[in-house]
Amino acid sequence: MILLTNDDGFTAPGLRAVWDALSLETEAIIVAPETEQSAVGHAITLANPLKIKEMKEDGRLLGYAVTGTPADCVKIAVTELLPEPPKLVISGVNQGSNMGSCVIYSGTVSAATEAAIMGVPSIAVSLDSWDDRDFSVAAEFVRTFYPSVLKNGLPEGVALNVNVPALPRDAIKGVMVTRQGISRVIEKFDKRVDPRNHTYYWLAGELTFSDTHGGTDCEAVEEGYISITPIHCDLTRKDFLDPLRSWDISF
Amino acid sequence: MILLTNDDGFTAPGLRAVWDALSLETEAIIVAPETEQSAVGHAITLANPLKIKEMKEDGRLLGYAVTGTPADCVKIAVTELLPEPPKLVISGVNQGSNMGSCVIYSGTVSAATEAAIMGVPSIAVSLDSWDDRDFSVAAEFVRTFYPSVLKNGLPEGVALNVNVPALPRDAIKGVMVTRQGISRVIEKFDKRVDPRNHTYYWLAGELTFSDTHGGTDCEAVEEGYISITPIHCDLTRKDFLDPLRSWDISF
Numbered sequence: 001m002i003l004l005t006n007d008d009g010f011t012a013p014g015l016r017a018v019w020d021a022l023s024l025e026t027e028a029i030i031v032a033p034e035t036e037q038s039a040v041g042h043a044i045t046l047a048n049p050l051k052i053k054e055m056k057e058d059g060r061l062l063g064y065a066v067t068g069t070p071a072d073c074v075k076i077a078v079t080e081l082l083p084e085p086p087k088l089v090i091s092g093v094n095q096g097s098n099m100g101s102c103v104i105y106s107g108t109v110s111a112a113t114e115a116a117i118m119g120v121p122s123i124a125v126s127l128d129s130w131d132d133r134d135f136s137v138a139a140e141f142v143r144t145f146y147p148s149v150l151k152n153g154l155p156e157g158v159a160l161n162v163n164v165p166a167l168p169r170d171a172i173k174g175v176m177v178t179r180q181g182i183s184r185v186i187e188k189f190d191k192r193v194d195p196r197n198h199t200y201y202w203l204a205g206e207l208t209f210s211d212t213h214g215g216t217d218c219e220a221v222e223e224g225y226i227s228i229t230p231i232h233c234d235l236t237r238k239d240f241l242d243p244l245r246s247w248d249i250s251f
Numbered sequence: 252m253i254l255l256t257n258d259d260g261f262t263a264p265g266l267r268a269v270w271d272a273l274s275l276e277t278e279a280i281i282v283a284p285e286t287e288q289s290a291v292g293h294a295i296t297l298a299n300p301l302k303i304k305e306m307k308e309d310g311r312l313l314g315y316a317v318t319g320t321p322a323d324c325v326k327i328a329v330t331e332l333l334p335e336p337p338k339l340v341i342s343g344v345n346q347g348s349n350m351g352s353c354v355i356y357s358g359t360v361s362a363a364t365e366a367a368i369m370g371v372p373s374i375a376v377s378l379d380s381w382d383d384r385d386f387s388v389a390a391e392f393v394r395t396f397y398p399s400v401l402k403n404g405l406p407e408g409v410a411l412n413v414n415v416p417a418l419p420r421d422a423i424k425g426v427m428v429t430r431q432g433i434s435r436v437i438e439k440f441d442k443r444v445d446p447r448n449h450t451y452y453w454l455a456g457e458l459t460f461s462d463t464h465g466g467t468d469c470e471a472v473e474e475g476y477i478s479i480t481p482i483h484c485d486l487t488r489k490d491f492l493d494p495l496r497s498w499d500i501s502f
Contacts (some may be wrong), residue, residue, distance in 0.1 A: 029384050040356040041292030041322075048449040049443070071292075071356075079438045101368055101408075104293040104484045105322075110355070113486075117352055148498055157433065158488050159353075160495075177496045179487040182338040182408065184368055187330045192300070200300040202326060205354055226502060230495050231486035232356045235364075238410050240481040244411075245400055245428045246336060251392050251477060 002028045002146070003086035003115075005073045007037040007107025008092060010055060010065040011018075014093035014127065017135035019062070021143040022090075029086075030055070030063030031077035033107075042110035043069045045144060050076060056154075070111035078118055088146060089115035091126035097163050099128075099217040100183025100209055103231070110249030112159035119214050121149050121219040123160040127223050129166035138164040139173065141226055154230075161229040163221050176225040183209045253397070254337035254366075255281045256324045257345060258288040258358025260479025261306060261316040265344035265378065268386035270313070272394040273341075280337075281306070281314030282328035284321060284358075289347075293361035293484075294320045299328060313458040321362035328400045329369055339397060340366035343376035344389040348414050350379075350468040350478070351460055363410035364484050372400055373410040379472050380417035388423065392477055405481075412480045414472050427476040432467030 002022060006015040010032040022028045034053065035058060047066045053065040066082055070091060080084055092113035098106040108124050115122035123146065127138050127201045141164060149160065161180075186208055189201040209218040220227040253273060257266040263284040273279045285304065296319045304316040315332055317324045321342060324476040330335055344363035349357040359375050366373035374397065378389050390416060400411065412431075416423060437459055440452040471478035 010261055016318065036298070039297045041293045041294040042360065043292040043294050044290045044356055044454065046290045046454060047287070049453045050440075051449065051451050070281060074453070075438050075454065076440060077291070080440050080452060097453050101484050103486055105295055109486075110292065113355065113411075121406070141306065144502060146499065150497055155488070155491055158491055161486075170306070171472050172502065174500050175500045177491065177492055177500075180485050181483075187369075189301075189327060189331050198302065201331060202300045203295065203297060203323070203326065228495065228500070229486075230488040230491040232488040233352050233486065234431050234433075234479075234488075235360075235412075235482035235484065235486075237406070237481040237483040237485075238430065240406055240409055241430065243429055244479065244481050247403055249396065249399060249426045249428075249479070251395060251423065251426050 001082060001086050002026055003077050003089045004028055004030045004110045005070055005091050007030045007033065007040065007070045008031050008095055009036045013133055014095055017093055017139035017141055031066060031073045031081055033073060034065040034067050037107045039105045040069045040107040041105050043073055045069060045072050047182040056106055070107040071114040074111050077187055082089040086120055087203050088150060089120050089122035091144060092240040093135045094126035096126060096130045098161065098223065099127040099163050099171040100181040102183050103180060104223065109132065109161055116157050116159040117233065123149060123155045124160045127164050129164055132166040137169050157232045158230050161231050163166045163227045165221050165224050169225060171224060172226060173224040176220040176227055178217040178220045178227040178229050179215055179228050181206060181209055181218040186225055252333060252337050253279045254328050254340045255279055256283045256321055256342050256362045258284065258321045259346055260284050260287045264384055265277060265346055265386045268344055268390035268467050269341055269393055272390040272483040279306045282317060282324045282332055285316040285318050288320050288358045290356045291358040292356050293322055295322050296320060298399060299450050321358040322365040325362050325365040337371055339401060340371050340373035341393060342387045345377035347381045349377040349412065350414050350472065351432040353434050354412065354431060357441065367408050367410040370485065371407045374413055375410065376413045376418055378415050383417040388420050390440055412482050414468055414476050414478045416472050418475060422475060423477060424475040427471040427478055429468040429471045429478040429480050430466055431480050432460055432469040433462035434458060434469065454492055463466060
């Protein structure tokens with residue numbers, strides 16, 4: 001059984017595209033947030049309970065909508081809702097890329113890393129467009145790619161972060177294995193005044209990529225390739241361990 | 252100016268302990284979530300505006316309470332609220348450790364990595380106890396340690412994740428530079444029935460550490476040392492790039 005999830009919510013078209021591509025040829029089930037959860041990062045719900053809604057279509061079970069985050073969905077699907085652990089988790093297709101440093105804000109990616117922590121192979125998939133709603137090419141890539149993941153397996157704790165250019169099928173140049181680039185949102189807050197004369201702020205800002213050393217996710221997608229970045233949740237900056245040990249730290 | 256923040260909320264005693272330790276000897280300001288934001292991961296608030304409350308004590312400005320996440324607080328402090336960019340961000344002291352894989356769920360740590368992305372040196376500090384509310388030793392460590400960070404600087408994109416054992420000052424064995432260990436919460440959901448006869452689930456579960464290769468944060472703290480792990484937000488699993496390239500992937 002393959003578990004499908006996302007952070008755009010149970011009814012999002014990107015998730016539906018994967019369901020349509022996969023559910024005819026393999027056993028799939030959706031466990032996804034009831035409402036949009038974009039930019040929730042790797043949040044889990046501790047302070048509130050989770051409620052579950054069974055979702056059917058024409059009498060057929062599609063899966064479950066959960067009042068929680070993508071990581072919550074993976075946890076409760078694997079632990080409570082599915083009759084057996086899934087052999088694969090697919091998160092997405094997300095509306096909007098998840099590349100560079102922005103990966104850490106991504107609910108889509110957090111579902112995949114949560115699965116990896118739980119020992120289930122996983123793929124996060126995102127479409128590099130905030131408005132193009134044609135997810136068919138990305139979903140078709142998932143359909144051709146997921147058997148490789150099942151066949152080859154993934155090391156413990158590793159997930160795959162896939163980003164697909166928003167291009168027609170025949171304009172995609174191929175697939176590239178990449179590393180995560182460096183990006184930053186140059187923050188800008190819109191400062192506004194509410195009807196009761198209180199100031200409030202709304203986060204705006206522009207995404208910039210600043211890594212030009214070659215082989216990054218953002219470069220590959222920019223050039224028309226599908227990027228696949230193997231990721232894990234070890235944040236250690238290894239090449240700074242020794243320099244830090246040379247500091248004079250005592251207590 | 253040093254920016255203090257956390258994920259336990261503006262009035263949390265762990266944050267207050269750092270304020271008390273630092274504000275007499277340096278210029279400090281607090282920009283922290285109005286309410287507790289534990290386990291929010293690296294969430295940012297896009298769908299809602301942020302409201303800001305000025306917080307004073309005996310006529311003196313302590314800082315600002317924000318209706319958002321720790322990452323939101325850092326973004327809006329640096330971009331809007333402070334007269335100049337802070338020279339350092341300190342997040343914590345958190346009630347409860349942030350070690351091993353669980354770091355990715357941590358709002359405390361996300362404030363520090365957000366600062367790192369914005370080019371500001373930062374330290375996340377957590378106390379290894381869920382109930383011991385004596386943050387004085389951790390705060391005292393911060394007071395003695397932060398000048399080293401200012402003096403030596405940190406590479407771009409790097410933050411320091413500090414975990415302090417819940418021990419009396421003289422029982423702390425020293426400081427150890429560590430890497431992030433591997434941990435997992437063995438999930439258990441409490442299944443309950445609400446007064447209207449609907450089922451709901453509440454996340455429980457037990458934290459386990461499974462990394463025994465030496466040099467990890469969890470081992471150091473267990474042995475009575477303060478652990479310092481340099482972290483960044485590059486999730487790439489570098490040693491799996493070449494194996495993945497050997498897969499037969501085409502599209």
